[in-house]
Amino acid sequence: MGWYRTPESRDFWRWWDGSSWTYFLCPAEKAPPAHVLPAAAGPLASGQLATPHEPRNIPVAAPAHASERTTVLPPHRTADPYDLRNRVPAHALLEKLSSFVRAGELRLHPDPSRSHVSADARSWYLGAVGERMVAGELSKLPAGWTVLHSVPVGRGTSDIDHVVIGPSGVFTINTKHHAGSDAWVGDHGMYVGGKPVDHLRSVSYEARRASSMLSRASGLTVPVLGLVTLVGVRRLSFKEHPSPELCVDVVPIEQLLDRLQSRRIFSDDQVKRIATAACRFETWHTGRPSAVDISPALAQFNIQSAPSELPQARANVPRVRGRGRRATVGCFAVIGALFTALMGFSLVSYLFFGH
Secondary structure, three states: OEEEEOOOOOOEEEEEOOOOEEEEEEEOOOOOOOOEOOOOOOOOOOOOOOOOOOOOOOOEOOOOOOOOOOOOOOHHHHOOOOEHHHOOOOHHHHHHHHHHHHOOOEEOOOOHHHOEEOHHHHHHHHHHHHHHHHHHHHOOOOOOOEEEEEEEOEOOOOEEEEEEEEOOEEEEEEEEEOOOOEEEEOOOOEEEOOEEEOHHHHHHHHHHHHHHHHHHHHOOOOOEEEEEEEEOOOEEEEOOOOOHHHOEEEEEHHHHHHHHOOOOOOOHHHHHHHHHHHOEHHHHEOOOOOOOOOHHHHHHHHHHOOHHHHHHHHHOOOOOOOHHHHHHHHHHHHHHHHHHHHHHHHHHHHHHHOO
């Protein structure tokens, strides 16, 4: 038993209970909840098993309180929940998805064709995929930038997908995963797949709210630009760019980094001051951090693939069935009603007119 680097990705430590991998994870950049043995420590200690996927993993001594089959090691609670830098991409969505994992409605596999995503879990899953893809792009920003994920806002469960702070400004990013759809943007409206969506108004409100909170917490005037970041769209067309009064822009994920890194408007000291305020939970939320364990869902994403490979998995999400059947039944009902009406008209004609 012990903590090992995960065989699927070296981004996490995972607890090996002696016979199988558990859901319990610890980010690689954090020390696992026990002393890491040196690489030159020699053979594994008794009771520690090396994974067949990576036999040279560095083992970690099991905590003194661990039972033979550990079920009570919540690694993500070891980080300070009031420091928003400890939140992972799609954190709020992973809280919901963990309940689907426990219910057997979300089961991911390295082979996407063997994954199972229920109809109820589908939208949550696609949202998490989109946010993790955007987070992957944001991880490419150079030093001097602060990126926060799934920032809780207000009193309830609302959150901002990403808050980005750097020399060229402060941005709230709202990820919209519209795989295979066309998007159209006007000065005050937006359509996706031919249907109106409320993205501009909601992201504008989100940016203004963030500006107020950060200005109050930092003591500076902090303008915030809201970005609607589109993932998976087939075509993006602009009749007009969003009105300046909205403080919003629309950008595909492929152009996100270029949009963020424009001319400098903040000094290094100002960036540090704003980032320090942004990292505090109390800057954004009036309650307490959620204590929901996200490790079941996080482990599933880690099993499936690396973030850069997630678009492939997205295409293999089972489609929600049932609409086609309902439409077919409805068509037959209409045809049946028309046939019945025609037969009734023919019978009346025969009785009254004899033909």
